[in-house]
Amino acid sequence: xxxxxxxxxxxxxxxxxxxxxxxxxxxxxxxxxxxxxxxxxxxxxxxxxxxxxxxxxxxxxxxxxxxxxxxxxxxxxxxxx
Amino acid sequence: xxxxxxxxxxxxxxxxxxxxxxxxxxxxxxxxxxxxxxxxxxxxxxxxxxxxxxxxxxxxxxxxxxxxxxxxxxxxxxxxxxxxxxxxxxxxxxxxxxxxxxxxxxxxxxxxxxxxxxxxxxxxxxxxxxxxxxxxxxxxxxxxxxxxxxxxxxxxxxxxxxxxxxxxxxxxxxxxxxxxxxxxxxxxxxxxxxxxxxxx
Numbered sequence: 001x002x003x004x005x006x007x008x009x010x011x012x013x014x015x016x017x018x019x020x021x022x023x024x025x026x027x028x029x030x031x032x033x034x035x036x037x038x039x040x041x042x043x044x045x046x047x048x049x050x051x052x053x054x055x056x057x058x059x060x061x062x063x064x065x066x067x068x069x070x071x072x073x074x075x076x077x078x079x080x081x
Numbered sequence: 082x083x084x085x086x087x088x089x090x091x092x093x094x095x096x097x098x099x100x101x102x103x104x105x106x107x108x109x110x111x112x113x114x115x116x117x118x119x120x121x122x123x124x125x126x127x128x129x130x131x132x133x134x135x136x137x138x139x140x141x142x143x144x145x146x147x148x149x150x151x152x153x154x155x156x157x158x159x160x161x162x163x164x165x166x167x168x169x170x171x172x173x174x175x176x177x178x179x180x181x182x183x184x185x186x187x188x189x190x191x192x193x194x195x196x197x198x199x200x201x202x203x204x205x206x207x208x209x210x211x212x213x214x215x216x217x218x219x220x221x222x223x224x225x226x227x228x229x230x231x232x233x234x235x236x237x238x239x240x241x242x243x244x245x246x247x248x249x250x251x252x253x254x255x256x257x258x259x260x261x262x263x264x265x266x267x268x269x270x271x272x273x274x275x276x277x278x279x280x281x
Contacts (some may be wrong), residue, residue, distance in 0.1 A: 059125035
């Protein structure tokens with residue numbers, strides 16, 4: 001692992017994930033990721049981290065919470081806003 | 082507002098808001114049905130526990146219901162309810178930690194170098210090796226290890242898909258601060274999850 005290149009690469013991975021790198025930097029980073037297993041692992045697992053939290057199945061709304069919310073709203077409606 | 086059941090399924094958000102403002106409770110209920118899952122997830126991500134997330138959900142929609150006549154519609158209803166919910170979630174955190182002020186300015190160091198200590202590959206599809214409740218617990222613990230300022234930025238940018246500028250505006254932060262926090266939040270979450278998901 002080349003520490004200087006890897007530190008720079010890791011700093012750019014976030015911008016790469018957001019599609020914010022210009023073409024030159026993007027190519028440089030992609031090349032680095034093809035031969036650096038460490039940075040490639042950081043990139044893959046960071047992408048996966050975001051994906052896990054975006055998955056709608058995580059922190060799903062329990063049925064009883066849905067029911068209590070709608071009951072609370074109806075009580076407010078009956079009392080008058 | 083009076084209860085007027087009506088078919089509202091295919092109506093767009095603007096129409097639903099207009100009808101809800103005119104007193105159609107079914108239209109407001111449809112807005113709640115559309116966004117309650119997302120607002121609950123927001124509460125879970127920012128507060129890190131179920132009870133607080135439920136309070137955030139209820140308080141946000143009750144407040145929206147009460148203040149709907151004041152909603153000027155210069156943004157989407159969803160943006161408005163998200164903003165209300167973020168404020169409710171942050172208030173909840175401040176109350177819970179009354180001895181320690183929690184604000185968007187409570188950040189850890191945003192400018193120093195990030196030390197990545199974990200470079201191991203993850204198992205393929207690690208989430209499939211856990212029951213849903215176990216996975217939820219793992220993700221909840223990891224996000225709970227971030228400070229509120231960091232996890233709120235992570236949630237709004239990566240889960241909600243708000244732009245950097247929208248996130249900065251909603252949290253009253255600079256664009257640079259949002260970028261720095263997002264970078265750190267992503268790497269820290271990854272590092273926390275690596276403890277469970279790495280190979281070997």
